[in-house]
Amino acid sequence: MSDPFSINWRAAVAMIGKECIAIASDLRLGQQSLGVSNNFEKIFSVGDKTFLGLTGLATDVISLKELFRFKTNLYKLREERNIEPSTLANLVSSSLYERRFVTLFVSHIVAWLSSKDNKPFICGFDSIGCIDFSHDFIVSGTASDQLYGMCESLYEPNLEPEDLFETISQALLNAVDRDALSGWGAVVYIVTKDKVIKRVLKTRQDWFICYKVSR
Numbered sequence: 001m002s003d004p005f006s007i008n009w010r011a012a013v014a015m016i017g018k019e020c021i022a023i024a025s026d027l028r029l030g031q032q033s034l035g036v037s038n039n040f041e042k043i044f045s046v047g048d049k050t051f052l053g054l055t056g057l058a059t060d061v062i063s064l065k066e067l068f069r070f071k072t073n074l075y076k077l078r079e080e081r082n083i084e085p086s087t088l089a090n091l092v093s094s095s096l097y098e099r100r101f102v103t104l105f106v107s108h109i110v111a112w113l114s115s116k117d118n119k120p121f122i123c124g125f126d127s128i129g130c131i132d133f134s135h136d137f138i139v140s141g142t143a144s145d146q147l148y149g150m151c152e153s154l155y156e157p158n159l160e161p162e163d164l165f166e167t168i169s170q171a172l173l174n175a176v177d178r179d180a181l182s183g184w185g186a187v188v189y190i191v192t193k194d195k196v197i198k199r200v201l202k203t204r205q206d207w208f209i210c211y212k213v214s215r
Contacts, residue, residue, distance in 0.1 A: 011143035011182040012042055012053040013172055014111040015155060016136060017164035019118040020192045023051050023111040024172050025141075026203075028184035029058055038184035038205060046072045048082045049113040049191050052092075055141040056106035064106055067095065085112040085121040089131055096129030103127050107140035111191070118193045143182045146175035161197075165190050169201055176203065 012025035029040035043053045044065050052068055054061040071091055075083045083091070089110055096104065108125040123131055124138040132138065137155055139147035150171035159167060169188055176182040186201040 010042060010055050011139075011141035011147060011172065011176050011179065012055045012107075012109055013137060013139045013147050013151065013168060013175075014051075014053060014109050014122045015151070015159075015164060015168050016120040016122055016134075016157075017159040017161060019113075019120070020159075020161045020164060020190065021111050021113050021120045021122060022161075022164045022168045022188060022190050023053055023109065023122075024168050024186055024188040025053055025055065026143075026172070026176050026182045026184065026186050028182060030181070035184065041187060043187065043189060044069070046083075046088070047076075047112075048115055049196065050083070050085070050088065051111045051189060051191070053109035053111070053140065054106050056104070060104045060106045064095075064104060064108075068092065071095070082115075085110065085114075085123075088112070089123050089125075092125060093129035093131050096125060096127065100128040109138055109140055111189075113191045113193070115193075141182065143175045143179035146178045147171060150175050161190050161192050165197075165199065169199075173201065173203055 010026045010028055014023040023043055025042040027038050029037040042055050043051055046052050046068055054064055072083050092108055110123050112121045122138050123133045137151045154167050154171050172186055183203050184205055185203050188199045190197040
C-alpha cells in the first residue's frame with residue numbers, strides 16, 4: 001500500500017518579506033500518475049490577510065478547509081474581532097490533536113500579516129498538531145526536499161513585495177519541476193499592508209516524458 005500522505009499531496013510554501021508575506025502552491029490534483037485536475041487550489045482565506053495552505057489527501061483538504069472556516073467565523077462572532085495568528089495556530093493545532101488517533105493526511109501552513117503593525121507571521125504543523133514557527137519560510141508537500149533546497153538558495157530577508165514574489169515563484173516552479181507528483185500550474189498570493197495580490201503561474205502540464213525507440 002502506498003503512503004497515504006503522498007496520494008494527493010502536492011507542494012506549498014510561505015515566505016516572509018519586508019512588511020509583507022507570500023504563500024504559494026501548485027494546482028495539480030491527482031493520484032500518483034493519474035492526473036485529475038490542473039485547477040485544484042490549496043490556499044484558502046480564513047480571515048483578514050490570513051491564509052491557510054493545505055496539502056495532502058484532497059478529501060481531507062476540503063473537510064479541513066470548511067472546518068477552519070467555520071471555527072474562525074464562530075470565533076469572530078463570539079469575540080467580535082478577527083482571529084489573531086497565534087490563536088489560529090493554536091486552533092489548528094488543537095483541532096489536529098483531537099484527531100491524533102484518526103490522523104488526517106494533510107500538512108498545514110498558516111500565513112498572516114497584521115493590519116495594525118504589518119508584522120508578518122508564518123508557521124507549519126505536523127499531522128498531529130505540533131507547531132513549527134518560522135521567521136523566514138515554511139514548506140510542505142511531496143516537493144518539500146526540493147523546496148527546502150531552492151528556498152535556502154534564493155531566500156533573502158526583508159524582500160520587497162515584487163522581489164518576494166519573484167523569489168517564491170522561482171523556488172516553487174523549480175521545485176515542482178523536480179517532483180513528479182506536483183506542478184500543473186501554480187498560484188501565488190502576495191499580502192501587503194494595502195492589498196492582497198493573486199497571480200497564477202503557468203508550468204509544464206505533463207507528468208512524465210516517455211521515449212519510444214523503434215527498430
